[in-house]
Amino acid sequence: xxxxxxxxxxxxxxxxxxxxxxxxxxxxxxxxxxxxxxxxxxxxxxxxxxxxxxxxxxxxxxxxxxxxxxxxxxxxxxxxxxxxxxxxxxxxxxxxxxxxxxxxxxxxxxxxxxxxxxxxxxxxxxxxxxxxxxxxxxxxxxxxxxxxxxxxxx
Amino acid sequence: xxxxxxxxxxxxxxxxxxxxxxxxxxxxxxxxxxxxxxxxxxxxxxxxxxxxxxxxxxxxxxxxxxxxxxxxxxxxxxxxxxxxxxxxxxxxxxxxxxxxxxxxxxxxxxxxxxxxxxxxxxxxxxxxxxxxxxxxxxxxxxxxxxxxxxxxxxxxxxxxxxxxxxxxxxxxxxxxxxxxxxxxxxxxxxxxxxxxxxxxxxxxxxxxxxxxxxxxxxxxxxxxxxxxxxxxxxxxxxxxxxxxxxxxxxxxxxxxxxxxxxxxxxxxxxxxxxxxxxxxxxxxxxxxxxxxxxxx
Numbered sequence: 036x037x038x039x040x041x042x043x044x045x046x047x048x049x050x051x052x053x054x055x056x057x058x059x060x061x062x063x064x065x066x067x068x069x070x071x072x073x074x075x076x077x078x079x080x081x082x083x084x085x086x087x088x089x090x091x092x093x094x095x096x097x098x099x100x101x102x103x104x105x106x107x108x109x110x111x112x113x114x115x116x117x118x119x120x121x122x123x124x125x126x127x128x129x130x131x132x133x134x135x136x137x138x139x140x141x142x143x144x145x146x147x148x149x150x151x152x153x154x155x156x157x158x159x160x161x162x163x164x165x166x167x168x169x170x171x172x173x174x175x176x177x178x179x180x181x182x183x184x185x186x187x188x189x
Numbered sequence: 190x191x192x193x194x195x196x197x198x199x200x201x202x203x204x205x206x207x208x209x210x211x212x213x214x215x216x217x218x219x220x221x222x223x224x225x226x227x228x229x230x231x232x233x234x235x236x237x238x239x240x241x242x243x244x245x246x247x248x249x250x251x252x253x254x255x256x257x258x259x260x261x262x263x264x265x266x267x268x269x270x271x272x273x274x275x276x277x278x279x280x281x282x283x284x285x286x287x288x289x290x291x292x293x294x295x296x297x298x299x300x301x302x303x304x305x306x307x308x309x310x311x312x313x314x315x316x317x318x319x320x321x322x323x324x325x326x327x328x329x330x331x332x333x334x335x336x337x338x339x340x341x342x343x344x345x346x347x348x349x350x351x352x353x354x355x356x357x358x359x360x361x362x363x364x365x366x367x368x369x370x371x372x373x374x375x376x377x378x379x380x381x382x383x384x385x386x387x388x389x390x391x392x393x394x395x396x397x398x399x400x401x402x403x404x405x406x407x408x409x410x411x412x413x414x415x416x417x418x419x420x421x422x423x424x425x426x427x428x429x430x431x432x433x434x435x436x437x438x439x440x441x442x443x444x445x446x447x448x449x450x451x452x453x454x455x456x457x458x459x460x461x462x463x464x465x466x467x468x469x470x471x472x473x474x475x476x477x478x479x480x481x482x483x484x485x
Contacts, residue, residue, distance in 0.1 A: 037192040056195035056238065059225060078229065080222050080293055081378055092266070092295040098225045099296065100218060102195050103240055146291065167377035168290025 041105035045070075046114030054101045060094075061085045063101035064111060072112035072141040076170070083169035086142035087111050093149045093168070112141040115148065124148055124186045131182035135173035142169045147183045156187060197240040201247065201326070204352055207239055209328040211349040217241055219262050220296035222289070223305045247300070247354060250274060258357040261300025265312070266291070268299060277360060279481070280367035280386045284315035287371045290378050300353045303336065306345045306410070309381045314405030315369050317413060318386030319358040325351045340410045365390040365399070366481035370474045372466055381406045383463050385474045389426060395484060397426045402438075407463060408445055414438065426484060431475040438471055439464045 042051045045068065054063050064070040064087065073096055076084030080095040087096045088110040115122035124144045127133075134140050143166060150157055150165040157165065162183050171179060193214075198204040208215070214236035218224050227233045241247065247260040250271045257277060259268070265285040268274055274282050288294055288302075288311050302312045303323060316336050323339055325332045327350045336356070339346055347353060361367065367388045373379025384405035390398045400418040405411045417434050424430050446460035479485075 037194060039195050055192070057192055057228070059229075079226055080289075080296075083290065083292060086292055093292045094296050095222075095292045098220075098222045098293075100195075100221060100225060100238070100240070102197065103218070103221065103242055105197065106243070164377075165291055168292045170378075 039102040039105075041102055043104045043106060044108040046110060047117070056100070056102055058101040059097055060087070060089075060099040060101050060104055060109075061096040064096060064109075070111045070113055074138055074141060076138065076142075081170075082139075083142045083146065084139055086145050086169060088145055088149050088152075091149065091152055093146050095168070110145070110148070112144060115144065122148070123189045124151075124183070127182045127186035127189070128179075131178045131185055133174060133178040133182040139169055139171040139173075143171070143179055147186065150183075151187070159184065162187075191234050191236075193235045194237045195240065196237065197243055199243060201244055201352065201354065204239060204241055204244065205326060205328045205350075207237075208350045208352060212236060213349065215239065215349060217304075217352065219298040219301045220264060222293050222297045223301060223307075241352065252277075252360055255360050256357045257360050258355055259299060261303075261353045261355060262298045263300075265289075265294035265297050265299070265302075268312075269294065278315075278319060278358075278367060279477075280318050280369040280388065281312065281315040283369040284311040284371070284384070284386065287311060287369075287373075287379075293378075299356060303339070303356065304345050304347055304353055306340055306343065308406055308409055308411075310411070311369075311371060311381055311384060311405060314384050314403050314411035315386045316356060316358065317411045318367065318369070318388050318401050318403040319361075320388075320401055321356050321358040323353055324355040324357070326354045327351045337413060343409055361388065362390065364392065364482070366478040368474045368477035368481070370470045370477075371405075372470055383407060383466060383470060384411075385467070385470050386411075387474050387478060389421075389478050389482070391426050391482060395426050395482075397421050397424055404438075404442065404467075407442055408449060412445070414441060417441065426479075426482065428475070428479060428484075431479070432472070435468055435471045438467050442467055 040053050064073045074084040076082035078097050080098040085096040090107050146166045216235045217239050247262040249260040268285040299312050302310045321336045369386045371384040372382045386403040388401040400421045402414040443460045443464040450456040
């Protein structure tokens with residue numbers, strides 16, 4: 036029984052997948068489902084680069100086993116640009132100049148997205164706290180927080 | 190990586206049936222924030238993984254028979270936002286709130302934190318301050334033991350065929366306050382350097398009727414400070430009396446660390462640092478309690 040059949044909703048579409056039981060959610064998303072926006076940073080749940088939204092909350096996909104999302108809804112960055120239109124967060128990150136190398140960006144945007152799903156008008160402190168599990172080595176965070184505030188106010 | 194068989198039982202009863210046939214390489218996964226790393230780094234090589242994250246029976250916080258009971262797969266985020274716990278068990282809420290990051294709190298469970306037995310387990314320190322107990326179920330047996338007795342020098346006493354289903358503690362009365370202070374290197378994603386959990390109960394004349402103090406990350410497992418508790422029980426709870434305990438706490442920490450690893454220079458430096466930093470940590474903790482008990 037080392038391959039497991041799971042059904043879940045990926046980016047608003049129901050799918051059924053057979054996956055090796057020892058794959059992480061991160062690996063299944065990148066390798067089997069071609070969701071390349073999900074990045075592996077530390078592989079230890081400490082950097083947030085691999086963040087995805089499962090059942091409305093952010094998780095580090097490198098610490099989740101793929102079969103565990105059976106019956107769940109999963110959102111990656113690809114799910115934010117439906118029909119080619121960008122989510123307001125994606126726009127604001129560009130507007131604010133909050134992207135340098137871009138590696139942390141998918142995780143950052145999803146953390147902000149999950150925050151908006153619970154609290155559409157967060158304060159600056161609430162934004163910082165919600166995103167404290169996403170590390171960035173390039174920007175110094177200021178423009179990232181500004182980007183989220185711009186999206187909030189749109 | 191070795192392939193393993195994966196089970197995702199839908200009920201506790203199903204899970205216990207599976208665990209009845211557990212061998213040494215059968216492992217339970219809930220949030221996965223510890224075990225997935227263990228697997229990937231080769232620290233364990235499971236034959237079987239039993240996913241308990243779908244067991245709704247283990248997700249609850251309730252008050253029953255004078256006890257507050259938590260299901261073992263409550264995540265740190267769920268504990269952080271629980272109304273009853275915010276009112277009655279601030280020590281646990283604060284401890285869980287400061288674990289890891291948003292993502293880790295969304296995944297990590299209190300049961301996993303307890304069984305993983307890390308010396309840095311923040312929720313364990315808080316639960317010991319509440320004098321909590323754990324319930325261990327197997328197919329044919331149910332055991333209950335105090336959390337402080339659950340560890341044996343780095344390992345937990347859970348058996349391979351058991352599931353930690355519930356954690357409970359006495360419901361604090363309205364003359365009780367609890368607090369938790371964590372010292373870490375940064376505001377998030379910080380492994381604890383040292384922490385303190387406290388519970389103080391008083392009577393109408395502000396005399397202390399119960400004191401439970403815990404230090405985290407000083408000894409191998411969070412430890413109670415029984416001698417220091419006895420110094421305040423029967424005394425009036427006020428700033429002077431509480432602050433007077435701090436020197437003793439400092440000495441106790443120094444002794445515990447140095448005697449735990451005699452001759453180690455690294456541990457000597459740790460003893461020097463922690464015995465000093467407790468002064469700030471204890472003051473913060475005591476001020477929180479004084480404020481909650483409305484003692485000026």
